[in-house]
Amino acid sequence: MAKRQRERQREARQEAKRERREKLAAEAEVVDEAEQERLMDQFRVLSEQHAAGHVSPPAFRLERHRILTELGIEQPEDPNAG
Numbered sequence: 001m002a003k004r005q006r007e008r009q010r011e012a013r014q015e016a017k018r019e020r021r022e023k024l025a026a027e028a029e030v031v032d033e034a035e036q037e038r039l040m041d042q043f044r045v046l047s048e049q050h051a052a053g054h055v056s057p058p059a060f061r062l063e064r065h066r067i068l069t070e071l072g073i074e075q076p077e078d079p080n081a082g
Helices: 002-051 057-071
Strands: none
């Protein structure tokens, strides 16, 4: 009897952990989507400003790289390189 009870308790703990992980993953996904949307909007505005001549090419490249790095599309530059 005690063995079955321990097994049920173990299963209940595992189920609770699984539910917590799923909840955290869902919350992180929502945050990621909102962050992606914010960054894409920044990129859109930056591109429009660059096309209108309000942002210099070097400033555009620098800001574009920052946005794409935050999105995970580009790799961060190595500060020790060059």
